[in-house]
């Protein structure tokens with residue numbers, strides 16, 4: 347009944363049957379399966395031990411009710427979740443997302459991706475993802491606090507510095523992490539590094555906030571260097587204006603590139619000559635301290651604003667997808683190619699659809715996949731955990747240097763496993779390199 351070869355279509359058929367109505371999870375697995383199945387088939391031990399089947403089944407999923415009281419005294423009910431995906435190479439690690447549209451499908455795709463991403467960081471990090479269908483937008487600070495405290499009242503039973511270390515993601519920033527950390531400490535009477543992305547006063551790490559965006563740019567520079575190109579002088583579009591997008595944009599400018607577009611859910615801005623440093627600082631302040639919308643930037647600086655949120659329409663040589671999943675579709679990929687874009691980097695998780703990613707790569711566009719390109723965030727979370735364990739803090743220089751080295755090592759792993767003659771398939775490289783480490787640990791543990 348068991349063959350010593352895996353077939354992609356059979357494997358995907360089984361996965362879809364076991365996980366119906368979860369298109370994002372199917373997409374994330376399909377992308378990995380396309381590249382690792384040929385590798386697995388050359389190494390029958392992985393087939394025999396059914397490693398890919400085991401890796402696509404989360405260790406456990408914890409679902410819970412989150413009740414809280416709003417400012418008007420009404421009782422609100424949300425759903426919280428933590429998908430503990432894989433702890434073969436370290437404690438579960440991954441962000442929490444608060445979004446009204448969050449589903450288990452999204453969390454399974456994110457947790458699965460995290461397995462490979464965390465493995466690539468070279469640090470001992472397992473994989474998880476969690477969150478709630480709660481919308482922090484438009485809520486008062488006190489409402490967010492009450493929600494976070496209620497959420498942590500259940501979650502604290504399932505996490506710990508050696509068990510599972512959540513962090514932020516979309517809708518979860520320093521305010522939410524602080525409320526959750528405060529509640530964990532109160533419930534457990536323990537001051538431990540149980541969350542990352544903490545405030546600097548209570549165990550947080552310098553450059554954690556900037557790390558995902560900076561790391562994406564460092565990775566892209568390595569990839570360009572490998573192809574005798576550089577970022578300096580290139581016109582770049584960046585989608586989004588959360589942590590990832592803002593700090594990717596800031597680093598692009600520091601490295602001599604021009605940021606010509608950014609976006610949020612209200613629309614996009616277009617500045618053909620590139621944002622100035624003053625404009626970038628203003629935007630960061632708007633987004634981080636005033637919780638404003640990007641159209642306010644356009645009004646303040648009298649630049650072009652388009653209620654159309656997509657930035658892919660603007661001519662560029664480099665595109666950084668830093669907003670959310672499936673934001674770059676086949677038609678967008680064709681527009682980028684037509685306009686002469688030569689590199690696309692995924693700062694968000696799975697921002698390109700499978701069709702878009704295939705189309706870009708077939709057209710010879712350099713493509714930096716999310717698992718590799720956005721691993722800098724969780725990598726600095728790993729460094730925050732190290733600092734917490736040692737009870738000390740590293741300097742900005744030390745941390746930026748470590749982040750840079752990690753991104754370089756991730757690039758090397760992609761090249762090693764993605765080389766096909768003269769061509770480097772970074773998607774394949776990232777997937778195989780990430781897979782190997784986790785798979786070998788799972789093999790060593792036997793049947794568990």
Ligand code: GLU
Pocket residue numbers: 439440441442511512513514515542695720721723724725727
């Ligand atoms: N949410 C981020 C990610 O997608 C960071 C996770 C973490 O720092 O644990 O990788």
